[in-house]
Amino acid sequence: MSAFAETPRQEAPNRRLAISYAALKRGALWLLAVSSGIALIEPSPYEIVFLLVLFVFALTGIRFSQKLLPFALLLLGYNIGGIFSLIPWMADGASVRFTAVSVYLMITSVFVAGIMSQDAAGRLETLRRGWLFAAWIAGIAGILGYFDIAGLGEVFTLYNRAAGTFKDPNVLGSYLALPLVYMLQRILTGQTGMIRGLAALSIPLVALFFTFSRGAWGVFAGSAALMIALTFLAAPNTAARARIVGMSAAALIAMIAALLVALSFEEVRAVFEIRASLDQDYDQGVTGRFGNQLRAIPMLLDAPNGFGPLRFRWHFNQADPHNVYINAFASYGWLGGLCWFALTVVTIYVGWRLVFRRGATQLHAIAIWSVLFVTIFQGLQIDTDHWRHLYLMMGLVWGLAALDPEEKDAGAPAHPPPLRTTT
Numbered sequence: 001m002s003a004f005a006e007t008p009r010q011e012a013p014n015r016r017l018a019i020s021y022a023a024l025k026r027g028a029l030w031l032l033a034v035s036s037g038i039a040l041i042e043p044s045p046y047e048i049v050f051l052l053v054l055f056v057f058a059l060t061g062i063r064f065s066q067k068l069l070p071f072a073l074l075l076l077g078y079n080i081g082g083i084f085s086l087i088p089w090m091a092d093g094a095s096v097r098f099t100a101v102s103v104y105l106m107i108t109s110v111f112v113a114g115i116m117s118q119d120a121a122g123r124l125e126t127l128r129r130g131w132l133f134a135a136w137i138a139g140i141a142g143i144l145g146y147f148d149i150a151g152l153g154e155v156f157t158l159y160n161r162a163a164g165t166f167k168d169p170n171v172l173g174s175y176l177a178l179p180l181v182y183m184l185q186r187i188l189t190g191q192t193g194m195i196r197g198l199a200a201l202s203i204p205l206v207a208l209f210f211t212f213s214r215g216a217w218g219v220f221a222g223s224a225a226l227m228i229a230l231t232f233l234a235a236p237n238t239a240a241r242a243r244i245v246g247m248s249a250a251a252l253i254a255m256i257a258a259l260l261v262a263l264s265f266e267e268v269r270a271v272f273e274i275r276a277s278l279d280q281d282y283d284q285g286v287t288g289r290f291g292n293q294l295r296a297i298p299m300l301l302d303a304p305n306g307f308g309p310l311r312f313r314w315h316f317n318q319a320d321p322h323n324v325y326i327n328a329f330a331s332y333g334w335l336g337g338l339c340w341f342a343l344t345v346v347t348i349y350v351g352w353r354l355v356f357r358r359g360a361t362q363l364h365a366i367a368i369w370s371v372l373f374v375t376i377f378q379g380l381q382i383d384t385d386h387w388r389h390l391y392l393m394m395g396l397v398w399g400l401a402a403l404d405p406e407e408k409d410a411g412a413p414a415h416p417p418p419l420r421t422t423t
Contacts, residue, residue, distance in 0.1 A: 033130025081336025116399025173216020
């Protein structure tokens with residue numbers, strides 16, 4: 001009898017300690033997600049917060065699955081290629097920093113993949129909330145800048161387009177796609193009410209519009225459409241599918257109405273018409289964006305080490321290739337380019353297998369993969385190799401794909417209880 005009475009007293013401290021560590025880890029991840037939306041300064045808060053997160057998780061150990069080995073090796077090969085390409089330009093500080101950032105982002109991505117081995121559903125939910133908070137911060141900054149409120153136009157805009165807490169409107173717009181798609185999915189599945197959900201979407205969606213980024217608009221539209229289709233296929237019953245269809249139609253009508261209101265202002269409409277056109281002056285001709293890309297290909301076939309980090313601008317009249325795959329060969333050499341191409345192909349294979357796997361993390365996987373898949377194709381028109389959220393999404397997809405069956409089923413149900421069939 002006495003032995004039975006002593007058992008709770010012996011286990012209670014350990015239980016409290018475990019809960020404390022779990023809360024600490026989730027808090028650190030939330031802070032990491034929030035900091036990922038601030039990239040105005042170098043090093044950014046994200047780099048500093050990551051060191052804190054690494055320390056917190058190192059306290060209890062980090063487990064890496066062997067299934068992550070292809071991901072880690074391909075990223076490593078990509079960065080080794082970059083280091084070889086850097087050798088002739090070691091005296092150039094900008095090139096050294098460029099390569100160092102690439103290595104750092106590799107470490108963050110592999111780390112994020114590794115920590116999904118435990119408490120995956122809880123950690124994903126923490127990241128989702130952090131991303132939404134970051135989207136509001138970046139969105140508010142972008143709107144304040146676009147309308148030059150309190151003289152913030154010089155800080156939060158570029159080329160009269162909202163850039164918010166990023167250096168480039170295109171990056172801000174693409175960054176906002178994931179939290180927007182996440183929130184839209186919660187509306188469709190009944191996890192968040194329509195009114196509350198639209199309110200949560202409002203500021204980031206307005207900021208996305210005022211980036212006037214064709215690529216970002218395309219990423220959001222494509223990601224949202226893919227998410228809706230995959231969520232529909234993953235729905236547990238007919239009632240859930242009917243709700244997804246109905247709520248998708250309602251959300252689309254609301255967004256079209258908001259767009260029409262914005263376009264009723266002549267100044268906004270004028271910029272929209274220019275930016276919405278697929279025929280831009282800087283894209284045309286032999287020396288335009290696409291012309292430079294075509295001219296670079298035969299040159300890179302004769303350059304095993306590429307041009308060197310940030311050296312594309314030395315050969316052409318533009319700063320960057322605006323194509324992450326060409327940039328992989330230009331800045332990371334043949335080794336880096338081949339590894340990046342292989343990583344892209346394998347990630348697509350892994351991602352598509354993941355989204356059809358039932359479990360507690362399926363909805364999260366659908367939201368993340370929908371944005372990552374479209375962002376992969378966005379790499380054909382912009383350099384995404386230093387986008388922090390790209391590496392976060394890749395790490396999460398690989399980490400979820402590496403989960404064992406018993407681990408992926410732990411946690412909350414894939415769909416909210418109201419939409420599940422009762423027995």
